[in-house]
Amino acid sequence: MLLSDKADLSNPTLTDALKRYFDKSSVMSKRVQYCGVGLVGFDAPFYPKDGAKAVAEEIVKASRTELTAWSKSIESRLKAEKLDQMEIELLCIPLPSAEGFRAAFLKAMGIKE
Amino acid sequence: MSLADLHSWLLEEGIRDDLDTITRLTVRIELDNLMADPSVQSAAAIDWPKLILAGSILARSEQRADQEAALRIATAAICLTDDQALKDAGAVLLGKLSNFRAIELATDRDLLSADLNGRLGVALRLETQRREMDRSILVQSSGIWLQVNDFQQRFWANAAGERWLSASAPTASGKTFLVLQWLIDQVIVGEARVAVYLAPTRALVSEIETNLKALLGKPELIEVSSLPLPDKYKAARTGGARVILVFTQERLHLLANALGDALSIDLLIVDEAHKIGDNQRGVILQDAIERTTRVNPKLKAVFISPATQNPEELLTDAPQGVQTIAVDSDASTVLQNLIVATQAPRQSKLWNLALRQQGSTLPVGTLQLASTPEGLKKRLAFIAAAVGERGGTLVYTNGAGEAEEVADLISQLLPKLESIDSELSQLAELARKGVHHDFRLAPLVERGVAFHYGNMPSLIRQEIERLFRLGKIRFLVCTSTLIEGVNLSCRTIVVRGPRKGKGHPMEPHDFWNLAGRAGRWGDEFQGNIICIDPENTKAWPRGVPNRARYPIKRESDAVLELGDGMLEYISKRGQSDLSSLEDSDKFEQVSAYLLTTFMRLGSISVASLAKRHDAALITKLDQALGVLAAQIEIDVDLASRHPGVSAIGLQRLLDAFRTYAGDVENLLPAEVASNDSYDRFITIMGRINEHLFFAFAPPSRIRLYALIVYKWLKGFSLARIIRDSIEWHQNAGKAFSLPELIRGTMELVEQIARFKAPKYLSAYMDVLNLHLREIGREDLVDEKFDIGTKLEFGVSSTTLLSLMELGLSRMSAVALYEKISRDDLSKEGCVAWITERVDQFQAMDIPAIIIREIRERLTQPSNIAT
Numbered sequence: 005m006l007l008s009d010k011a012d013l014s015n016p017t018l019t020d021a022l023k024r025y026f027d028k029s030s031v032m033s034k035r036v037q038y039c040g041v042g043l044v045g046f047d048a049p050f051y052p053k054d055g056a057k058a059v060a061e062e063i064v065k066a067s068r069t070e071l072t073a074w075s076k077s078i079e080s081r082l083k084a085e086k087l088d089q090m091e092i093e094l095l096c097i098p099l100p101s102a103e104g105f106r107a108a109f110l111k112a113m114g115i116k117e
Numbered sequence: 118m119s120l121a122d123l124h125s126w127l128l129e130e131g132i133r134d135d136l137d138t139i140t141r142l143t144v145r146i147e148l149d150n151l152m153a154d155p156s157v158q159s160a161a162a163i164d165w166p167k168l169i170l171a172g173s174i175l176a177r178s179e180q181r182a183d184q185e186a187a188l189r190i191a192t193a194a195i196c197l198t199d200d201q202a203l204k205d206a207g208a209v210l211l212g213k214l215s216n217f218r219a220i221e222l223a224t225d226r227d228l229l230s231a232d233l234n235g236r237l238g239v240a241l242r243l244e245t246q247r248r249e250m251d252r253s254i255l256v257q258s259s260g261i262w263l264q265v266n267d268f269q270q271r272f273w274a275n276a277a278g279e280r281w282l283s284a285s286a287p288t289a290s291g292k293t294f295l296v297l298q299w300l301i302d303q304v305i306v307g308e309a310r311v312a313v314y315l316a317p318t319r320a321l322v323s324e325i326e327t328n329l330k331a332l333l334g335k336p337e338l339i340e341v342s343s344l345p346l347p348d349k350y351k352a353a354r355t356g357g358a359r360v361i362l363v364f365t366q367e368r369l370h371l372l373a374n375a376l377g378d379a380l381s382i383d384l385l386i387v388d389e390a391h392k393i394g395d396n397q398r399g400v401i402l403q404d405a406i407e408r409t410t411r412v413n414p415k416l417k418a419v420f421i422s423p424a425t426q427n428p429e430e431l432l433t434d435a436p437q438g439v440q441t442i443a444v445d446s447d448a449s450t451v452l453q454n455l456i457v458a459t460q461a462p463r464q465s466k467l468w469n470l471a472l473r474q475q476g477s478t479l480p481v482g483t484l485q486l487a488s489t490p491e492g493l494k495k496r497l498a499f500i501a502a503a504v505g506e507r508g509g510t511l512v513y514t515n516g517a518g519e520a521e522e523v524a525d526l527i528s529q530l531l532p533k534l535e536s537i538d539s540e541l542s543q544l545a546e547l548a549r550k551g552v553h554h555d556f557r558l559a560p561l562v563e564r565g566v567a568f569h570y571g572n573m574p575s576l577i578r579q580e581i582e583r584l585f586r587l588g589k590i591r592f593l594v595c596t597s598t599l600i601e602g603v604n605l606s607c608r609t610i611v612v613r614g615p616r617k618g619k620g621h622p623m624e625p626h627d628f629w630n631l632a633g634r635a636g637r638w639g640d641e642f643q644g645n646i647i648c649i650d651p652e653n654t655k656a657w658p659r660g661v662p663n664r665a666r667y668p669i670k671r672e673s674d675a676v677l678e679l680g681d682g683m684l685e686y687i688s689k690r691g692q693s694d695l696s697s698l699e700d701s702d703k704f705e706q707v708s709a710y711l712l713t714t715f716m717r718l719g720s721i722s723v724a725s726l727a728k729r730h731d732a733a734l735i736t737k738l739d740q741a742l743g744v745l746a747a748q749i750e751i752d753v754d755l756a757s758r759h760p761g762v763s764a765i766g767l768q769r770l771l772d773a774f775r776t777y778a779g780d781v782e783n784l785l786p787a788e789v790a791s792n793d794s795y796d797r798f799i800t801i802m803g804r805i806n807e808h809l810f811f812a813f814a815p816p817s818r819i820r821l822y823a824l825i826v827y828k829w830l831k832g833f834s835l836a837r838i839i840r841d842s843i844e845w846h847q848n849a850g851k852a853f854s855l856p857e858l859i860r861g862t863m864e865l866v867e868q869i870a871r872f873k874a875p876k877y878l879s880a881y882m883d884v885l886n887l888h889l890r891e892i893g894r895e896d897l898v899d900e901k902f903d904i905g906t907k908l909e910f911g912v913s914s915t916t917l918l919s920l921m922e923l924g925l926s927r928m929s930a931v932a933l934y935e936k937i938s939r940d941d942l943s944k945e946g947c948v949a950w951i952t953e954r955v956d957q958f959q960a961m962d963i964p965a966i967i968i969r970e971i972r973e974r975l976t977q978p979s980n981i982a983t
Contacts, residue, residue, distance in 0.1 A: 005166035005206050007173040009213070009244045019123045026131035026171060113239065114246075 040092040045105055046074050048098035067098045124178045128186055132171045135163050136186060137479055139193035144454050144472055144481050146196065147609070147643050149506035151470075151482040160197040169194055169206045176213040181447050182475060187214060189452055192642045195223050201230065208233050212245055215252050215266045216450060218291075218639040256298055258305035268446035269295045276419065280440035283390070283420040285428035285666075289450050289606060289638035292421055296386065297325070297332055303384055304339050304361055309417075310353050312384040314363045315405065317392040320575055320603050323926070324582075325388070326363045344922055345372035345906060350380070366398065366405040367876075371905055373408060374758045374879075381413045390420035390431055391669045397761070399672030400706045403434075404760040407725075410436055424633060426626075426666045434725045447666070451636030452643040456481060457651040457661060458500055465489050468500060470647075473661065487530055493613065494519065496649060498526035501592065501611040504647055508565075508591030509608030513631060515616045517596055517860050520568040521557050524594040528566040531591075537563050538589050543965040544580050550964045551577060551928055553839050553859055565591045571598035572863035574835055576926040580966055600630050606637045606644075613649035614656030625662035676707040677730050677738075683708065684734075687741040691748060691765055695811040705810060709763040715742040716753040716764060755887065759880040766809040767884050773808045774888040781894060784885055786878075786904070789830045789913050798823035805877050812877050813869075822869045825862075826878075829870035829911045834931045838862055870908060879905030914940035919947045924974040929967040936961055951975060 013019055024032040050066035052058040074096060082088045099105050118126070128136070138158045145151060172190035175183040187210060194207030208229050211219045223229040234242055253262045254273045265273065268286045276282055276299055286292050303309045314329075316322045326343045333339055340349045340360040345368040353360040364372070373380040387406065393399045410416055420431040424447070432441035454472055461467040461483065468484040486503050490496040501512045501523075512527070514520040537545075544567075545559040551574060552558070558577070561567060567581045567590045582605050584590040597617055599605060610632060615623045623631070636644020648661045676683055686704035698705075714724050720739050721727060727735050749756075749768045756764035774784060786801060787794040802813045802823055813822050828838050839862050846853045886898045911927050912918050916937055920930035922944055937950060951971060954961075958968045 005169045005173075006209055006213075006241065007170060007177075008240065009248070013120045013123070013174070013177060016118055019118045019120055022174065023118055023123055023126060023131070026127060026167070113242065 038090055040087075040090060042092055042094045044074070044078060044094055044096045045099045045102040046070070046096065047102050048100065050098075051100045070098060071096060120177065121180075124175055124180065124183045127171050127175060128182060132168055132186075135168050136189065138163060139168070139197065140189060140472065140474075141479060141481055142197055143189065143193050143452070143643065144456070144645075147454065147645050148456075148470065148482070148484070148504050150485050150503040152467075152485050154482050157482070160193075165194060165198060165200075165203050166206075169203070169210060172210050173213060176210060181449065184214065184448055185452065188216070188449065191216075192219075192452060195228050196642065201236075204229050205233060205236055209237070209241060209245065212248055215248070215270075217249075217252070217264045217266075218450070219642060222639055222642065256302055258302045263295075263298070265295065266291065266450065267448060268292075268444070271444050271446070272296070273299065275442050275444050278440075279415070279417055280442055281418045281420075281432050281435045282442055282444065283422070283428040283431045284444040285422045285425040286446040287424045287449060288633040289636050289644075290446060290448070291450070291638060292423075293325075293328075293388070293604060296388075296419070296421055297329055300361065300384070300386060301329070301332060301339070304359050307384075309383040310359050311350060311382050312359075312361045312386070313369060313382050313409070314361060314386045314388065315366060315369060315402070316363065316388045317365065317395070317398070317402070318601060318603065319365060320578060320598075321388065322363050322365055322368075323575060323579065324604055329361060329363065343368070345369070345375065345909075346922065347372065347375050350376065354381070366402040368909065369405045369409070370401070370758070370760055371903070371909065373412075375903065375906070378408075378412065378754065378757070380409065382409050382416055383413070385409055385416055385418045387418065387420045387431075389422065391422040391425050391667050393431070394670045394672050394675060396672060397702065397706050400710045401760045403671055403673060404710060407434065408757065408760075410434075422667070422669065423630060424666045426668045428669065430669045430671075433729070450638040451641060453632070453636050454643055454645045455632070455661070456645055456647050458484065458504075458647055458649045459651065470504075494523055495526055497611065497613050498523045499530065500647065500649055502527045502530040504645075505592070505609040505611060507608075508588050509585075509637075509641070510592050511599075511605075511607035511610045511634070512592060512594045513599070513610060513612040513615055514594055514596055515614070517568075517570040517572070518856070520570055520594045520596050521856060521860075524561050524566050524568040524592070525557065527592050527594070528561045528564045531564050531566065534564060540584060540587075541565065541589055543969075544577070544584060547577060547580065547964040547966045550962070551834070551836055551932075551967075552863075553836060553855070555855055556859055557856055562590065565589065566594070567592070568594040569598065570596045570860075571601065572860070572867040574863070574926075574928050576928040576966065576970065599634070600627060606634045608635070608637065608641050609645040609647065610635045611647045611649070614653070622658050623662070625659075625665035626667040628662045629665050630667060671726075673707050673710060673726060674729055676704060677726070677734070679703075680731075680734055684737055684741055687711070687738065687745065690763060691745055695766075695806065695808075696814070696816075698811065701811065705763065706761040709761055709766075711738065712742055712745055712764045713753060713756045713760075715739070716746055716749065716756060751884070751887065755883060758883060759876070762876065762880045763810065767880060769808040770804070770881065770884045771888060773804065774885060781889070781892065782897065784888075785897060786882075789827060795823055795827045798826055801878070801881060805881055809877060809880065812873050821865070822874075825865045826870050826874045826908070829866060830907055830913045832912055832914060832917050832931055832934055834935065835863065835866065835928070838866070866911075870911065875905040875908035878908065879903060916940050916942040916947065919944045923947060925970060929970045932963055932967050933971070936963075948975065 024030050025036065027033050048067060048070055050063055078094065139160070141157060142160055145157065168190055172187045176187040178184060191207045191210035191214065194203050198204060208220050208223060220229070224231055234245060237245060249264060252265055252270060254265055254270060255262055268290050272284050272295060284292070300312060300314065304312050314325055316325055322343050326341055329341045333341065338358065340353070340358045341363065342349050342360065343363045345364065349360045350362070350372065352358060385406070393402050406418065414436045420428065422428060428445055429443040432443065435441050456470050456472055458468045458470050461469050466486040466489055468486065470481045470484055472479040472481050484500065484504055486499045488499055490499040497512060501510055512523055514523050541562050545562045548556045548559040548562065558567060567585070569578060569581055581590060581593065582603070585593045585605070615628060615631065617623045617627050632646040635646045650656045651661045682700065683704060686700065687708050689698060690708060711721055715721050718724055721742065722735050722739060745765045749764050751764065751767050751771060756767060777784060787797045799819055802819050806813050806816060813819050825838070839859055842858060842862055882904050889895065889897050907913055910918065910921055912921060916939060917930055917934050919942055920933055921927065942950060955972070
């Protein structure tokens, strides 16, 4: 219910849309579409171990394959959460360790030590 | 659609209905004794998420109305809803408005659960942290980061460097606090060895002095003083402790005089700087600024004023080559509700309240009074008592007498308290012992009501203000003193037909200078201004004024714009009969300033003011001034020492001394201890009236004036002066009204003994000393303790002065002096005397507040060390 500090309101398309949202006389004010953006990180086995080298092309190829498998599990999860009717942009990123990333992120945010 | 269009559309149409509803609801929770109103919609019907989103869009705007709407939405979400998520969103919205103090207040009041950040999602949390970092400033002297609002941040950023700065922001913007922090920073970490803080009234001077000392904490690093005595200044200039001097403009001149004009200041802060437009004292302020700039052209000056239109005006007199910048803000930090109260038809006890907004009026509810308000004073009193029952209520009246009566009426409507708070009874004690046993203030204070006007002794007035801030005094009835430079804000102001001075309806900017005090930032979310009888043209000849900002205009410029009036006054100023000079109130001070400027520069056309006025007028003025200057032998330095006193008057006085046929010793004032002191004052005042300026009018009252000056200098307490006057009336068989006599005596002390007498008597002495030297009678010149300083403080003995140098108010100093037998004690001697007896003070019948002041002053390390 709050506008982000980063929202760019110099764009007339956006301000016009906001006006339609607040305009009770307009039918458009009820037709609100909820959208979302999500970051999905998943453990990927294809990264080289510390110090070892790998070919970038191969990593890309491996990640494509993994992604196909992951999109299935994301789909079932969205259905379980009843979010499958909503427009959500999902950014899927393969990580050496999703848990490690989460811990590092929360620490950087100062939420958890 | 542009963003600005979206903002105004949102306000006018998009969220208008919901905004009206929450406005009505938030205003209603501020007011007491409203009748239940079934027509008011409940908060449950509001689409809060939508409204809060609108609020966050409006928060992006710079426009005052948009910002206010966003603040209203945030406040309403916090105060009116029970949903934690909505309250949290309201708090984030406050953060977007950089109103961190309001978030703190909501947490303190348990309207918001603690650890707001812990409940926010990642994105909002990031934004919040970033905002908090962006909106922080570093206080170098303490290493502390302060969270600030937009105005405070811009002030801090722009105050760096050597340029002159003029800052203006509404009353509740956290100006004073920030400026004091900055000042301390400059003196501790920066280059400034001597800083002067100018404030227009003695009340404000002592308030600032107290605040500075409290903020400093470590007084050995920096000296803070409000006495115009040279020692601390000299110490700071020669490598000793740096000093902050807090002065009125008159005191600055006193110190400059004592130092033979060698007063070099590094940093000058002028608070309430719009007062440069004040009748009679504005030009004295202007002169003070110019005088210090002449001595040190590298001086850095900072001007502060509340909600002015043109803060940059003050910068036009900066020396050539000095850069300048104005920092201006119109943002509100608290909601200010302007409410009009109109009597319901045929129902004298019911009053309809409506909120005035830009171009529209919103009904708020009906106020029910306890009693029928017959007459205007009762109307004011009863409405105030009803609507502001919970306290923090200020009532504006048009004079000291009216203030006393309205306060009395309010007190009768309040239940008698079962037990009286000890601080209230101490204030009552001080009023009884320090003024008079039957002073009306005492019984009122015991009920939590007080009145407040300019001529009251400062110790009593400050204690009233302090207890009002604490909430122990719930109703304070005040006069225009409040807009003349007292830093006092309130929750609710009640006003009907406000006048400024004697009878002039207030200009919109004066009214808003008063109304702006409603709303204490960080203590309340809202402030309320209740205007009674808005349709009555006697009360409000021009209606209830719309919001207006104060236009800064120098007194000298305003008078010069009268053109021919000024010319005529100057051309008549040289004549012999001073009592027939017309409009001297308006013209004397400025014409004196012009004459001195002419004497210094040879023509006012090269002075800074010339660029603001018509060249033809300046030429004519130059001619008229030239005629006067040709008759003047006294030098410009002597004339400069007495701002507002005309050099031609000084010359006439010198002429009179030269032709005086009697013994020259008869021209001198006599020691106040001697029998003929009083008679001498009478003849001196007569001489001043005849030759220098017709200051002590009407002449029939000169004996009374002389008596007051004599008693004041003798160090009599106010209580004693009042007692003597009552006795005199009784012996002479003259009828008198006690409240009037008390007020009259206070007025004489303030206006004659502390204002006119020091100004003209010190000029008299200067000219007389010049004459004595001319005739080879240096033996009669006594310069060690100037009469102006003596009168400013009302002391003539070394002991009394030492007590005041320790930081005591005159009232406390005099109370002690009545018990001290020696008149020649130094500061150390006084400390020793007090330390020996402090435990017996209560038994000596010294009021508790005075004992408290003595204890506070003496525990300051700088005093213990001596």
